[in-house]
Amino acid sequence: MTGLSVALALSATCVLSARAADPRPDAIIKTKSIEARILLDDKIKADAALAADCLAEGKRWLDKNAAEAAASRKADPQFFKEGGWEFERKYEIRSVVADRYVSILRNDYMNTSGAHPNSDVNTILWDRTTTKRISIRPFFTETADGGPTMKAMVKAAIASLKVEKKKRDTSETATDEWFKGVEPNLLKVGAVTLAPSTEAGKSSGLTFHYPPCAVGPYAEGEYVAFVPWETLKPYLTAEGTRIFGGARPKGDAEEP
Secondary structure, three states: OOHHHHHHHHHHHHHHHHHHHOOOOOEEEEOOOEEEEEEEOHHHHOOHHHHHHHHHHHHHHHHHHHHHHHHHHHHOHHHHOOOOEEEEEEEEEEEEEOOOEEEEEEEEEEEOOOOOOEEEEEEEEEEOOOOEEEOOHHHEOOOOOOOHHHHHHHHHHHHHHHHHHHHOOOHHHOOHHHHOOOOOOOOOOOEEEEEOOOOOOOEOEEEEEEOOOOOOOHHHOOEEEEEEHHHHHHHEOHHHHHHEOOOOOOOHHHOO
């Protein structure tokens, strides 16, 4: 076998190995217009109720985008000559607090053959006891729009974002204009998760996840703001006091 043949054979083997290592989708739609898939991590799949909830939502997302892709292909078939759209949604557990509250990151990838692919991030807070999605409201004495709790959250989240921008040498975009979408409202402060802690069973605070373009230009990518629980201590309910404690683990700042 020639050197070139060996190189080609090795390359093919690497490609096949990479494909074999790819996780198998938990749901998929593949048509001439789109290939879209849902991926659940193993920890989610180990919880039947949580897996069913995520998968049901994911399948609705697949159906919606498949319908949009088909309509777009019918209206403008020339934009599909090189292939269809590609969409992917991943559900991953970020933390489990008090063996009850499960924080999940939901990351979306969307390629519609535009100038560049797009991505989005959102979160889910799951209560294992009630087997339902919940908000962070039960942990705080009040969460009124523009109220003291939400104002404290926004102030701390923006302060954290400014620190992150300084680390990335992007302080020029740490402006009120870029932060205007971070509002003292539970639905607008940012997609929230309970941060892991150095203390077992506790959360060290809240992490807010922002997709590209939310608090900076697309090229800056995603941002994560961390608000330590001590900052929010004056506003905690009895349940909030019970679940928060400890410090953010070393290295968590580098995690998504």
